[in-house]
Amino acid sequence: MVGRLLPEWVERGGPGHGMVRAYVTFAGRMLALASDLLEASAPEESALYARAADARTELHAALAEARVDYIATIRTAAKTASSDS
Numbered sequence: 001m002v003g004r005l006l007p008e009w010v011e012r013g014g015p016g017h018g019m020v021r022a023y024v025t026f027a028g029r030m031l032a033l034a035s036d037l038l039e040a041s042a043p044e045e046s047a048l049y050a051r052a053a054d055a056r057t058e059l060h061a062a063l064a065e066a067r068v069d070y071i072a073t074i075r076t077a078a079k080t081a082s083s084d085s
Contacts, residue, residue: 021063024059024060028056031053031056035053
């Protein structure tokens with residue numbers, strides 16, 4: 001299931017703490033793009049995506065402050081899930 005949520009290089013562990021920041025940046029850019037594309041045809045959805053894209057700034061700050069290894073947690077959960085099945 002993890003592979004469906006994250007790109008393969010993130011799931012494999014990538015290059016450390018910068019990997020999470022890169023993924024948040026990528027996701028934020030894609031949300032901003034979706035907002036731009038939906039602006040004329042679906043303004044409410046566009047606004048939602050724009051707010052989500054703007055949240056990446058706060059998320060970057062929270063990640064820097066917390067320094068939690070999220071990928072290790074995901075790996076542990078995936079290993080636990082795979083050993084339970």
